Amino acid sequence: MSRFWEFKNISDTEAELLLYGNIASQKPWWDEGDTVTPKQFAEDLRALGTKSNITVRINSVGGDVFAAHAIFTQLRMNPANITVIIDGIAASSATIVAMAGDTVKMPSNALFMIHDPLLALWGYYNSADFEKFMDTLETVKESIISSYLNRTSLERDTIAQMMRDETWMTAQEALDNGFIDEIITSSEVQAAVNGHLLVVNSIHHDLSQFKNLPSALPKTSPQAGFLNTAYKGQKQQSKKEDITLKTIDELKQAYPDLVAQIENSAKEAGAKAERERIKAIEEISNTIAPELVNKAKFEQPMNAHELAFEALKNDAAKGRRYLNDAEADNADSGVDGVDGQPADTTGGDKKEEVKNVVNMLANFLNKGVN
Structure with missing residues (x-):
């Protein structure tokens, strides 16, 4: 069975209990089997035999409040x-265990925090359920x-x-409020802070579950000063940090999850836009030469509006070539130099009108392209 406590038999008269990390974090305080955790804790305590002194060393941000009460009792x-002895931090339900001491001590730069109990919920509940929870x-x-x-x-x-x-209380504040009896000036906490992760005496503590962070700590040692600086600016950290990212690789390294999310969103948006582009082209493809449609789809991708414009240009070019070829044929045949009956001016006017319309359309389209 996984245990969150450790008993050490120091001598015939001395024993030590270590509570490092979350209380009952590895498994529920009440096991589903025949052996319950409170019973196991009691048996481990009893196995120490009769001792004159038991030192309880705490470095914990709390956990199961019922487990803490059972240990306290x-x-x-x-x-x-x-x-x-609070070896760094006693927060939340860990402070309940601390109250079991005949004497409670903590280093000058350690932490002590009390707050309202919290309840984690999963599932669906009605108002009566919430009243019971309250x-x-x-x-x-x-x-x-x-x-307390x-x-x-x-x-x-x-x-x-x-x-x-x-x-949140410093050692001095905890002493002034009566939660502890003595400040250990000869011992200092070794700590580091990274965001909401607090590492105290090699134990990692996640502080994200708490709504506040301590605003100040006594500067009685280099370590205490470090903690004070780190915590004091914690809430404004996101505003004060000046992060310079010059390349995409640096962005990926700094925010891999965010970059992955952006890339996935871009892929989805791109796929949707491509489907809509092909669909729009298909809707007008029956009136356009197949080679132009294929070109617009795959060779030189363009949208439906651009394809329609390209088709008009192509038709205008065909019209110009037709007129030029007709004029060349007339010149080669000598028809223009033959005298005869008066020409059908109506047909000539129509030919000239078609020529003018084609030229005007071609000029317009060419201007539009430029």
């Missing part, structure tokens, strides 16, 4: 003296407030408001 019931959340919140009230001297309403605001 079992630690409080244990006869050993419980010392809690009642459940209020009940859970009251249980969390009770664990037993340690701090804060009023219940004050704690409730701090949870509602999602309050």
